[in-house]
Amino acid sequence: MLIREAAAGDWPRIWPFWHRIVAAGETYAWDRDTSEEAARSLWMSPEKRVFVVEDETGAVVASAYVTPNYGGPAARIANAGFMVDPDQAGRGIGRALAEHILAAAEADGYRGMVFNAVVETNPAVGLWTSLGFTILGTVPAAFDHPRHGPVGLHIMYRALV
Secondary structure: OEEEEOOHHHHHHHHHHHHHHHHHOOOOOOOOOOOHHHHHHHHOOOOOEEEEEEOOOOOEEEEEEEEEOOOHHHOOEEEEEEEEOHHHOOOOHHHHHHHHHHHHHHHOOOOEEEEEEEEOOOOHHHHHHHOOOEEEEEEEEEEEEOOOEEEEEEEEEEEOO
């Protein structure tokens, strides 16, 4: 598995799993009907440092970005987004990508990372806590989950230095 910075030409290989994950409506607080153009703008915007994971065949199987969560004097707190092709789940790709992103964010001078809206039923909550993130709080019934109904959104944080 190769983790590298994304190039503009990677988007067509990210879009199929990006669309599938967001359209499922279970883990991201983005419109389930987000167009490809809007999705590209959200994921690949210039202020974000975007990464992809290629498997042994060269297929892009995951992507993540790092970006400042706040501006000005608070710009040293990062935010990140992660997506792993659901067909590749259980292979350790998410953990490897998360470890890579955390190291990259620290190397870029971020002091911490915050996730603003982690759906409390998302299995990735276990990954994040295993990597040292804590739940700072939960906004109750903030997310309309297609199977579980209204569920909370966690705000999670981890220091990087």
